[in-house]
Amino acid sequence: MQLNRRLLVGGLVALCASHVVAQTIVVDGEEIDATASNVDEASEVIAGDFLPEEKIQLTSDVLANLTDLELSNVTVLYFSEGVSARKRNTRTLASCKTFPGDLLWPNQIIWQVLNLVTGGSLIKTVPIGASCYDDFGNYNAARCSYVISQFTNSSLHILDPTSSMSPLYEGMTCQPSEDPAGTCTLGGFPSYVVDAKNVAHIQLAVNFARALNLRLVIKNTGHDFNGRSVGAGALSIWTHNFKSINYYKTYTSGSYSGAAIKVGAGVIGQEVYEAAEKYGVTVVGGEGMSVGYAGGFLAGGGHSPMSPLYGLGADQILSLEVVTADGRFLTANSNQNTDLFWALRGGGGSTYGVVTSYTVKAFPKIKTAVMTFNFSTSSTLSHEAFWLAVRAFFKLIPTFNAAGTYEYWNIWHTGTDTITFSMVPWFAPGHTLAQLHTLANPLFTAWTALGITFSVTESEHASYYPAWKAGFPRELVGGTVSKTAGRLFPKANFVDAAKFNATFDAIKGLSDKGGQVIGFGITGGPGPYPDNAVNPAWRDAAMFAISVINWDEGSSWDVIAQKSKLLTNDWMKPWRDASPGSGTYASESDVTEPDFKQSFYGTAKYARLLSIKNQVDPTDLFYAHKGVGSDEWYITGQIDGVPTQNGRLCRV
Template sequence: MSQLKCLVLGVLLLPMSLLAVAQSIKQNNLTTPANESTIAPAVYAVDPGHSNSTADLFIYETLQLTDAVIANLTQLGLSNVTAFAFQNSSDVENPPKPTFFGKCKTYPGDYLWPSRSLWELFNLLLGKALIETVPYAAPCYNSFDNYNQSNCDFITNNWTNGSIYHTGDPTSINAVLFQGLTCMPPALIPSASNCTVGGYPSYAVNVSNVAQIQLAVNLARNLNLRLVIKNTGHDFSAKSTGMGALSIWTHHLKDIQFFKYYKEDSYTGPALKVGAGVQAFELYGAAKNYGVTVVGGEGRTVGVMGGYILGGGHSPLSSIYGMGADQVLSMEVVTSDGRFVTASATCNPDLFWALRGGGGSTFGVVTSVVVKAHPKIRVTTLNYALTTGNTTSADQFWAALRAFFDGFINYTAAGNYEYFRIQNLGGGQYYSDMGPWFAPGMSQHELESLVAPLFERFKALGVEVNPVFQEYNDFYDAWYASFPVEPWGSNAVRQASRLFPRTNWQDTTKLDATFDAIKGVVEEGGYVIAFNIAAAPKGGYPDNSVNPAWRNTVMHAIMATLWDPASSVSDMKAASDKLTFDWMQRWRDVSPGAGSYLSEADYIEPNFTQAFFGSNYQKLYHLKQRFDPLGVFYAHTGVGSEDWKMSQMIMGNLPSQNSKLCRA
């Protein structure tokens, strides 16, 4: 366990008292001043230069909870202070049995559920950062005494196309279906008559320093509360929500620092230290200002240093630089015992390995990440639409699409990334738009030369497209022009995905079967979003926990089934089951042993441990038991989640976040 002692906390404390906030604590008829000599907020400040990482701590990372603070709270005579104590070191080696807590996490009404006075004390220790949940769509109802028709109209009009608004809310998530749909705009669920918290967390901590995270982790562990972590809420599988939970909301950890020269392990070069709340549009904008390029997602509002990078993180730059997790040089993280540590190749290397691909909300709460920065790069994009119509039959459409598929290995070998959609318009009509073909490092002339044989094949098939090329001097400009704000929060959709291996393109029979599996889903009404992408760059990639399937992939494909929100439950279930057990099974059958991207996956992916983690799973599970022996962190389909189950189902087989989480 010596590696676990690479504590950022294990440095000399600055000779300064606790930070002051003019408040007082009233508890058990006792009033205690809360000032610089007592507890509000409950933090010490440490020297930012005494980190085990090459990068200094951000200011918010220097504000930490310590054993001395806990001792001070105890001396004040306040009750329930032990609820915020750190985990005993002996529990790491010999974790206590969970029988004391019972089979399920602690919920309102349970013996260990915090009293109102304990929530108030917690809020004071946090510096008034505790938020009692009011669902995002609550202004549409009278349930929370905040009815406002104009606010409701705004929320309704921007519900599905306004992820920038949802990500700024403490508890709103994308995967609303699994939350239980307990507070949706009435226009989306006309039968709804009220709004309840449902599957949203009961409380959220609006994090602005490390001490607040430590307090939340300690409280959740000591009282067996369900704990979730939310940055933006993008995940397809609702990992950042849960009934009765305490949520750690990292959205406002927005610091960014640039290093022109950074050395960590074998890496020497430019780097960025990035707060956990930084979103793609903020990261890319900063990188442009510093004259560098950073690997991140295509979605504008995705929180890059949260679940995205912890789950691997594919990117428009993956074909030349690899996955987002491949860029990580060090991380600062609060572990399940409440301690604040550095994870890098030389400090807590096992934790470092697990965090880079093993999934978010699983091994700890990351507060910042240092990532490689690459040189400024030009990008050329290509857009075109392929559609049936007066001059193009369905047979010609599919033949042209197959011609495009044939070149996938060549395109990724050139560092390209194609983002395209395929849909059934009905009546035997089909549409596919290339939006965009993204060619980092290429001039327009070079891309035109690369795709010339494809357009010749289109012409020979009698298919006409109108390609539009655009060359940019910087990644940010190309990305911003190419990827709009993504849709959000549909209550009538289920998605799934598959990583299709290169070997399927090296055998004509396998490629035929792969293409037919994609085509068949679209012909039956499925909507497909796909990426021609490879994540095994020529320069190599580090040893981390990224799903090994990514290293053999040339296509990541997402399918979606949609239904009318007014459909019967039986019809919804039929559509949902068809996606998992029929359409997706066809994709699995043509790619045996491959996998899926855990952040954009089927909510009930069969054998998810293999699909999401591959041969890494046994090691990841062992590390989960080591770093989180009490099961403080839980994420649906995350490492170790098979040890838990939710007490209720949606449509018969979809675990409901609006239910209790209990040991399996």
């Protein structure tokens, strides 16, 4: 094999698990320095029905070339020899993930090796706020000013390789500040990032992290309410550049035959909606404008404005591609790797592997009507009348759900003595405005009788995408003064009088204590439901509600912890009591949720998910806070009530 002093397919420098690394390679019998000029990416182009990013893979043949080329001891970049069906005895495994400062932490030469074989895709983390500080060595007043001005804009964080849109669980280290003399540390940010541009990059990162016992995290957009895309001392895989989308006019899988779209792991909701509009179809995606589509949204279940008609996002998945903990690239669907396919449809992200694409059902274009409105307590609208109006709305939620509409609302303290109810929006797929008026008329009549005045902004659209753009506001992110929790309320809670009263009193009670409430009139779909890992609490749900507790800017961690525990243990208890046996949506709920296995997954499904987790990831390479199997781990240095990710990850 003639290489002309440049190692092409399979180019690596020699290293071993003991971290003894040669900075040279042997080419044509001659030892030369290993640099970017003579070490190329370790990859091979593979044919098949893959997205462009997926056709470039790390294969056994590529790795086999290393031995042939006198490149030995490269085990840290090899695939695992095989996945045991039974988890290894944890006594044989390291008690903690390797952490910066440890004797076994990779030195700079080893990191350079990973950089070379991934074609220069390795990034050493610089926190998004570092430009505001002298001590990080890259102070830039103009950049700092820009970061501060845009910090609530999700686009800022999406374009950053490590930034999380919920800084609280990163540990709030290196937050942008106008005081350059402050301190900026990595905190819960990962140490390094592989800016993955193809499957081979992901495979190399997975193999590297597994062999060297590093914590591994995955980031797409950073829309992460639970701190799952950050982790101190971690190697992160950034899937942002997996942007390809394929459309299939006819796709057959199992009992399904129809239109489908294949979506790369870095695609956000707006991008998949734009593609669907272009191809004349509709897909089931989230309401958030910049939420990642083919990542935690689908893996965690994924509620949608289209869910009352078609089910959750996970219900639409026909096939997926994934890199598993052994570094292998697999297809999972109803015919192959079926257990993994089952788990990755609702069983949570960052737990079983790194999904690179999903193929999902596509539906015909659908007309959609949209309404927004609000009203507030005032000198002419009493607190009592306000809540009578909310009660009238709650009473009609089963009717609205049966019609297939989606009501996105909130009850917010907008002043010292003012509460505002806002519908943002009432989203009615399959309805004209005239039909939505008819549906809304009983509610509006009841409100008029209570003396409530409000104005409606409304529009009608020929398809989903323009209605979605008109209806949903861009979300604000980056907040550090609040914590959320959530609950799914079953249909029975709105049709049984006693349960209805308990539900209404629980929600009103939280508001009366000063909490904010965000709600969704939504169902998990009309059924029949596919056999997947979606939380069974979704299947009879009529409403999902999120509670919010706030504290003052600049509060101490002790205050934040006290507020966190107040929300979990006091404010949310009536919600749980009003809906025994139900659960919540793991992606938008309490990071200190009690009995998370039942609440997030359902007890029976959790048992099966854990069994699958143990089979596909026997050494626990993948960890996600409150993910399946996460109770076998803890983060060091935690404050009770505030589970940040800025400590070492260790086994219980």
